[in-house]
Amino acid sequence: MEFLQTSITFSLLFLLTSLPLSLSSTCTSPKLTSSYKSCNELPSLSSSLHYSYDHSNKSLSVAFTATPPSASGWVAWGINPTGTGMAGTQAIVAFKNTNGSMSVKTFNLSSYSDIIEGKLSFPVYDKRAVFNAGDGSITIFASVGNSGTGKINHVWQVGPGVSKGFPEKHEFKPENLQSKGTLDLNGGTSSSGSKASESASDAATKKRNTHGILNAISWGLLFPLGAIIARYMRTFESADPAWFYVHVSCQISGYAIGVAGWSTGLQLGSESVGIVYSSHRYIGIALFALATLQIFALFLRPKKEHKLRFYWNIYHHGIGYAIIILGIINVFKGLNILEPEKKWKSTYVTILIVLGGITAVLEAFTWIVVLRRKSSRSTKPCA
Structure with missing residues (x-):
């Protein structure tokens, strides 16, 4: 899983750092x-x-x-x-x-x-x-x-x-x-x-690309990976509590990178008076707020046997899935704003398809493991 995370991260870095600059024409008349x-x-x-x-x-x-x-x-x-x-x-x-x-x-x-x-x-x-x-x-x-x-x-x-x-x-x-x-x-x-x-135009373009890189890695990649790790690694009893620490590390890294990308976006907005991408901006603000709540949830996490753990799980999972959905949507909005070559957008779509395929396989495998455990427990003779 760590190898998958590293490979996709470097792929996305290559994707977004290769955004082309516009070319000037020739003066021929x-x-x-x-x-x-x-x-x-x-x-x-x-x-x-x-x-x-x-x-x-x-x-x-x-x-x-x-x-x-x-x-x-x-x-x-x-x-x-x-x-x-x-x-x-x-x-x-x-x-x-x-x-x-x-x-x-x-x-x-x-x-x-x-x-x-x-x-x-x-x-x-x-x-x-x-x-x-x-x-x-x-x-x-x-x-x-x-x-x-x-x-x-x-x-x-x-x-x-x-x-x-x-x-x-x-x-x-x-x-x-x-x-x-x-x-x-x-x-x-x-x-x-x-x-x-x-020079100022080049600096602004680099800043926009940096903003795109940070947010794509954070909201568009690390948060979905963290959710996959949390849902499927804990299926294996031998992975407990390792899965939890890997999940937390992934989400905290995503949050830190996302905050950096969000701050870069605020700076771009302050330097571009009159230029506002409203939906992209509002989703970004919502993501920052939800992710901050999610980080606080880590410190408010009740023990497994606590009566409030059921409600905490609903809160944690609901916000987590909302971040994933909004994050992916906003990455696509950002790509539409930057308008790189079509192959870069296709590459990100391919990454999402691969993650979706892995999720589907792991989901099926998880249900098989859970059903077998229930079956084995139900056939055990009563003491």
Whole structure:
């Protein structure tokens, strides 16, 4: 059983540490390059930005290209005069109408929940958009006045659709959260994402993966293993009380790792204002609360002959099975948020199937042993 626990733990570690980072696209638009002085391949969402800055009138001309998630989706590019994220951004949004024409609108993103269509804090001229039928991408053309000097913060994004002329909520995958950087208007060669912002994005991705690893091992693996050990090892009289200490060690380890993962999740939430995965978060809070009650149950455990032992067993087993079910559900929710390659999710499903198969075999074996013991006791002659 210890070998099984170790093998699956290392398998899950390999699974989650191999989560891929998003790849940036290449900046290839020969027709546009001749019209703009600079071209940057942006580090996320397979997008690029061509631009020219006129120092005489402080005018910035841009051509932003990105591919929306669907044919009815939208793309956006904007400048944030006050910060480095989405909140505070002055955005230009483009999408294809049902009749085939293109719409280009401007939005003020004063906060993640307060998005208002209207004029920006700086003038925007000659805005238009073109749908590129070859690859399904959209290019926004615009000139921005009084955009600033030196380095400015810019943000870009894509979304799945438009409802009544208003862009629908975009996804919160790592590549969506990393779609921000700085733009050098003084002739710098890169600056689509500074080294600092790229480093911060990498750190955030590693932190999310760490959160996933800790919680998957804890709630998704160690707690189910501990339950299997408790239910089936004690069937063998020779395993008493060894099974109890193995069970307790497994559950306490799972709890300690789970608390670390839960704390990492709280930190991620505090660093991502406006980004909330509600169901994943609430289940995580419930798991922490239930697991804490389960740990206290260890210290309140009555002796076998005590009259309260029956009720304690109901309490202990009920909370234990609830933790297992909620833990596995939340691992899948976490995988859906991280969105690794399908093979990693399939691997975790395979691990659960293997554990389920082992459980079924041990359950059948346990009932055989119990029934034989009852049969042998019933056939013994009375003294």
